[in-house]
Amino acid sequence: SQTIHQWPATLVQPVGSPLSLECTVEGTSNPNLYWYRQAAGRGLQLLFYSVGIGQISSEVPQNLSASRPQDRQFILSSKKLLLSDSGFYLCAWSVLSAGAKNIQYFGAGTRLSVL
């Protein structure tokens, strides 16, 4: 069966520090991968998605970047965190097929507090 792992679960970082959040998927090949951010009490904002190794699409201009160095690994990074980067970050995967209808499966999330 497929599983998705995100770490760390919780992170407290000072303003201006770098960031690296990692997401890995097991049990499937060539998944589509996604990073979302959920601000407190708000809905989900799609930040990045990837359809293959090295292929990254950005949905919104921001202080963050994403990379996909391996088929089932998706990394969210920042060189210098801002206060506004605080939030709950969710990684998700899907496999496109007529039957799957782009069902996305989510990790447990990383709660980031920038102080």
Place this chain on the structure above:
Amino acid sequence: GNSVTQMEGPVTLSEEAFLTINCTYTATGYPSLFWYVQYPGEGLQLLLKATKADDKGSNKGFEATYRKETTSFHLEKGSVQVSDSAVYFCALSDRDSSYKLIFGSGTRLLVRP
């Protein structure tokens, strides 16, 4: 562009009450529709889905019917439990942009014993 609109929360109910959370959508094509649930401190879980008009998705006592004529996908449950307290997200996936899910803003449900 495509969008999803949900009723604002929080929705507060007593245990065993009837639940409705409204969801309407705007889409150019024929989207698939989803309800996801987020329990406190966790990621999102798929609750149910419907892929074409008049389909009814169901799971764990929750139901939603894909109504193309009213562009709606309202979530219902006949008798809620305290354990149903969570945030519920309506979402659509359009075939024209099939990489992406478009989410509503979420509705928080609080069920009191």
